[in-house]
Ligand SMILES: Nc1ncnc2c1ncn2[C@@H]1O[C@H](COP(=O)(O)OP(=O)(O)O)[C@@H](O)[C@H]1O
């Protein structure tokens with residue numbers, strides 16, 4: 029990387045450079061911790077984060093650890109720098125640069141990811157997951173040959189993007205010979221805090237050690253002064269070394285009073301300040317450049333041109349012990365980060381600007397870094413620099429960092445010399461703020477700013493879109509949001525050129541989501557009108573969203589091929605702006621499973637970046653998929669996270685989807701209070717505001733709860749609010765069809781049930797997805813009174829791919845099993861009921877499991893063996909005792925055989941009964957015998973079920 033001339037000059041620089049004194053005093057206990065860590069790391073990988081106050085010796089300890097690494101180990105180092113721009117992956121770049129040649133050990137995709145992220149090659153930014161895996165794979169590959177030691181200093185100041193990858197690595201070093209050692213300041217918050225890695229706090233030096241250190245370095249200090257410094261330094265080595273230096277000769281000899289006591293860190297900084305102030309101006313300027321560059325790039329020393337500084341300017345700083353060229357790392361390094369902070373604090377605005385200008389000239393090959401330096405150097409607005417920021421803002425957004433993107437857009441606006449550009453960039457910020465970041469307050473402020481300046485229709489449209497999100501998300505005011513947006517869209521499309529701008533696509537997407545939420549025919553009309561006007565220019569994602577949600581029965585079938593192709597095309601996509609609309613289009617036609625991987629990528633980037641509103645949406649989509657595919661505990665975790673985020677960010681309206689999933693799961697599990705509380709809340713919000721989708725979600729959850737409770741009348745009433753029998757004209761009807769039909773049948777409304785089932789059948793929704801095929805066939809079978817129902821059930825269960833929808837599948841099996849039992853086909857009935865019971869048990873769908881178990885009992889089987897093993901297995905001792913009891917032995921006899929008291933035997937048997945679901949000894953044999961061998965003997969007939977009622 030070094031240019032020729034740099035290398036030549038560096039040879040000179042080496043001769044004047046020296047690092048700080050490296051003799052470690054004391055620290056035996058800490059060294060022992062490090063040694064043990066290194067041993068463990070060398071054996072099977074380990075992590076350690078060292079905490080401590082500034083100056084406590086963390087860096088020195090890391091240096092010592094790096095030197096103590098086993099022979100042949102590969103030591104990789106990086107450090108965070110306070111004044112470095114928030115530049116993606118600069119930390120990772122430092123760390124992995126020495127391994128550049130080893131990138132060839134990786135497969136193509138991983139190598140490309142690292143090359144692009146670290147700036148060795150151009151290309152689309154890799155997803156964080158791919159990059160994290162690439163970095164980990166690289167380290168593991170290198171560690172095959174020799175141990176690897178990662179040493180990270182000043183952790184909280186590393187860039188966020190690198191931290192995310194490093195966090196990923198830190199949690200996975202186990203098993204490989206990778207050591208992960210980091211240092212962090214006490215009290216400085218860091219993303220790593222949450223990872224729960226092993227920590228070690230670096231305490232102050234022991235008083236004896238402090239004396240040793242001060243004696244070694246300042247042997248001539250008067251004892252009284254030494255004591256005063258010892259007490260003031262509080263065991264902080266940096267203070268022990270710096271405080272004496274700051275004293276005048278008379279002070280050192282105790283002839284003069286010492287300066288007043290200041291908090292230690294401030295005191296140290298002021299010591300450094302006086303040293304910096306004594307340097308020649310050029311040296312100060314050089315230090316400032318080193319501070320603001322953040323990477324210690326030695327090319328700074330040979331920078332030519334107006335802002336030229338040279339290696340000679342380093343000499344005074346080096347002699348004052350403030351900075352030096354580290355001969356090992358070939359980086360310009362401050363004596364201590366406190367010096368760096370102080371240098372920047374002391375610089376005049378003008379000096380900072382010219383340092384940034386000089387650094388901008390040095391970073392032409394790194395657009396984000398250069399844009400930052402140029403902006404900091406700019407005295408007045410500058411369109412070129414503003415444009416660079418705008419581009420950077422889009423790049424940041426595509427990486428999933430909405431908050432970072434908003435800040436960069438704002439910066440671009442500040443730098444814009446002309447109002448039109450400024451307005452456009454402010455509107456960009458407002459839009460991302462309202463849409464992805466969900467920072468409604470800031471969005472409102474930005475909109476107010478835009479109001480004050482001239483703007484063009486394009487800007488008005490962006491601003492209106494932001495305002496629409498704001499109105500909807502803040503107040504649930506769908507009417508205002510819709511009206512605002514439609515007016516702006518109409519105005520923008522009136523003078524429309526041949527190619528609609530991205531702002532129109534985004535506005536239409538917002539309008540779609542309002543229509544989808546409002547779920548009223550009149551809301552959709554203006555959207556259709558605009559789409560007609562645009563013809564082929566409508567974005568494919570919008571078209572898919574509309575086709576699958578407005579009226580899926582009519583629209584979805586024709587769009588499915590395109591939807592499936594769009595989902596396939598997400599395989600390597602990481603831009604949330606592309607993934608989310610396609611996933612939304614997949615919701616009602618059961619395509620979320622195919623979107624899962626891309627959604628998980630959005631989840632990760634929205635979490636690591638800062639995009640709360642996106643995060644809530646993606647969690648909602650994933651929890652829907654979890655719900656449908658029977659991963660209910662996973663769904664609950666996600667919806668709790670989403671609801672918590674919504675509370676934190678005051679985004680209540682965005683959280684109705686997770687509330688819906690929560691209400692469904694609670695309903696299916698028989699937790700009716702929760703269902704009631706959640707749906708009450710949803711309806712309190714949605715009814716007065718006429719938000720149709722949320723109302724339907726609430727009613728559907730209540731219908732499911734009522735079905736579970738066996739309150740079929742209420743189930744019918746709620747389900748028919750979602751859609752009337754025979755009407756499948758809204759997407760929620762597709763989710764609720766089975767509920768409506770079952771409720772109708774069991775509340776004595778067979779003709780309504782038939783009407784709905786027939787409508788489902790005739791509408792062809794079965795062709796949309798295996799789930800809808802299952803629902804259509806299952807509902808038809810439920811509604812059918814004669815024996816042809818049996819054939820219909822068989823057909824339903826044979827639908828390929830339908831068993832992904834486990835709860836629906838189990839419900840169809842249960843209904844089939846019930847029907848078979850009533851036909852006295854007990855064996856066949858059991859073969860449906862048992863797997864249904866298994867699924868209900870696994871899901872924790874208690875009322876449904878009870879129903880299935882009760883049915884099973886009615887077939888004469890109290891508790892099937894399969895169920896027992898699927899739930900709570902007998903302990904070996906219970907099994908043994910139960911087997912003996914089943915063979916006819918009394919408790920006493922069993923006790924004698926197993927050397928137990930008969931009381932203990934009784935207790936074990938009792939446990940076994942509970943698990944087997946029996947109450948008498950006589951039932952034991954049946955409950956324990958292998959199914960095949962068990963003879964069917966009809967138990968006392970249960971009262972017949974309600975199906976025939
Ligand atoms: N145990 C020690 N013995 C000798 N010098 C030390 C010791 N600990 C720290 N120092 C010196 O104190 C100064 C501050 O230490 P440093 O490692 O930079 O602190 P931190 O990284 O915790 O801010 C450095 O000059 C370092 O050489």
Ligand SMILES: [Mg+2]
Nearest residue numbers: 086087181365
């Ligand atoms: Mg340090």
